[in-house]
Amino acid sequence: MTRRSRTTSTTIFALLAATAAGCTGSSGPTAATNSAPSVTLVGFDGFEAPPRPLEDYDKPLVRSTLRESALEVLEAAAFSESSLLRANAIESLQVVPNRVDAVARAGLTDTNPGVRFASLMTIGKLRLQSSRQFLRPLLSDTDPHVRMAAIYALTRFGETVDQTPLANNLLTGDSPVRAQAAYILGEIGNPSAVPMLRDTAAPPQRLEGSDGRPLEKPARRIDETLFRLQTAEALMKLGDDRVRHVIHSALYPAVRDDLEAAVLAAQILGELRDQTAIRQLVELIEQPAADSPQTSDPRERVFLQPIELRLAAATAVAKMGDTGGVYVADSALSSPDPAVRAQACFLYAAAAEVRDRGSAGQAALRLDLAKLETLLSDPNPLVQVSAAAGLLRALERG
Numbered sequence: 282m283t284r285r286s287r288t289t290s291t292t293i294f295a296l297l298a299a300t301a302a303g304c305t306g307s308s309g310p311t312a313a314t315n316s317a318p319s320v321t322l323v324g325f326d327g328f329e330a331p332p333r334p335l336e337d338y339d340k341p342l343v344r345s346t347l348r349e350s351a352l353e354v355l356e357a358a359a360f361s362e363s364s365l366l367r368a369n370a371i372e373s374l375q376v377v378p379n380r381v382d383a384v385a386r387a388g389l390t391d392t393n394p395g396v397r398f399a400s401l402m403t404i405g406k407l408r409l410q411s412s413r414q415f416l417r418p419l420l421s422d423t424d425p426h427v428r429m430a431a432i433y434a435l436t437r438f439g440e441t442v443d444q445t446p447l448a449n450n451l452l453t454g455d456s457p458v459r460a461q462a463a464y465i466l467g468e469i470g471n472p473s474a475v476p477m478l479r480d481t482a483a484p485p486q487r488l489e490g491s492d493g494r495p496l497e498k499p500a501r502r503i504d505e506t507l508f509r510l511q512t513a514e515a516l517m518k519l520g521d522d523r524v525r526h527v528i529h530s531a532l533y534p535a536v537r538d539d540l541e542a543a544v545l546a547a548q549i550l551g552e553l554r555d556q557t558a559i560r561q562l563v564e565l566i567e568q569p570a571a572d573s574p575q576t577s578d579p580r581e582r583v584f585l586q587p588i589e590l591r592l593a594a595a596t597a598v599a600k601m602g603d604t605g606g607v608y609v610a611d612s613a614l615s616s617p618d619p620a621v622r623a624q625a626c627f628l629y630a631a632a633a634e635v636r637d638r639g640s641a642g643q644a645a646l647r648l649d650l651a652k653l654e655t656l657l658s659d660p661n662p663l664v665q666v667s668a669a670a671g672l673l674r675a676l677e678r679g
Contacts, residue, residue, distance in 0.1 A: 467515025
């Protein structure tokens with residue numbers, strides 16, 4: 282398994298995408314992978330031809346139809362040949378527990394460990410009682426990520442389960458396994474894990490032999506950075522915010538290789554609703570490049586940070602109630618990279634969830650829903666799943 286993907290919007294969603302992509306034994310999206318969507322925007326105000334009159338998005342029948350369309354996309358993806366789609370679909374269906382129960386239970390026996398992981402995390406998070414009896418055998422799964430997810434799920438049901446493997450993986454696993462252990466310890470919420478997590482959060486010491494050469498093969502710097510970010514997130518979930526600076530300092534990528542860590546840091550700050558980071562996040566969204574024209578129109582400006590980081594920062598800020606960065610998603614829709622278009626879906630969904638229900642907020646929500654509905658027809662199936670997930674999140678709020 283690999284570390285989390287930088288294309289995702291939430292902590293769990295990111296983990297699922299990464300584990301599925303890293304363990305896939307079946308084919309994923311092929312011909313349409315690099316196709317750009319046939320979406321035309323007029324300014325940043327809306328589509329040239331939205332799927333339906335914008336006023337229709339206020340109608341209960343239209344919203345019900347959209348909800349069923351989104352569910353159809355996700356339920357089809359849950360049984361796709363692509364393990365990445367299966368895992369992401371299961372996580373996305375968490376907002377409708379009555380529809381995810383059977384799908385997640387089926388995923389427990391999936392051939393792909395990333396899908397088994399997604400199923401376990403979903404069953405545990407939602408405490409899906411009908412699947413409880415099938416969890417314990419997965420404590421002996423061949424994959425360490427799945428075994429840790431089984432510990433999490435059983436703990437969520439209040440069952441007595443040995444959590445020693447989490448500590449062992451945190452201390453002795455490779456960086457992705459250690460990061461997963463830190464994440465799950467944070468999700469379980471046991472404060473007794475704080476001292477151990479703090480001990481592992483510091484940069485590792487390198488042991489050298491008499492000839493000055495390292496005794497162990499050093500981990501890649503990016504893997505170590507991602508692990509420390511995951512550990513800092515877990516500590517903050519457990520009430521220890523002394524590591525907040527670890528996340529904040531990762532927001533500025535010095536080189537392209539640091540981008541994944543910066544995106545992850547922004548995602549974490551959004552999940553934690555860390556208001557102290559808003560100024561930094563807004564700066565990442567709006568900071569112009571040296572050659573950017575002097576204009577207040579964002580359509581004409583050139584921005585310093587890559588679009589992936591600006592999308593992650595705008596999504597984090599939206600989760601804290603400020604939807605001013607939604608224009609970043611509009612500018613990302615023409616990207617040939619489906620991962621970027623999927624990120625745009627997450628930003629629209631985050632904005633839709635926090636819109637006020639006054640006249641201005643309702644008008645903006647109609648546009649969010651129109652854009653997500655249009656992206657249901659994106660040529661890439663991962664973008665379709667992301668749009669469906671966004672629609673469900675927006676519509677389930679009511």
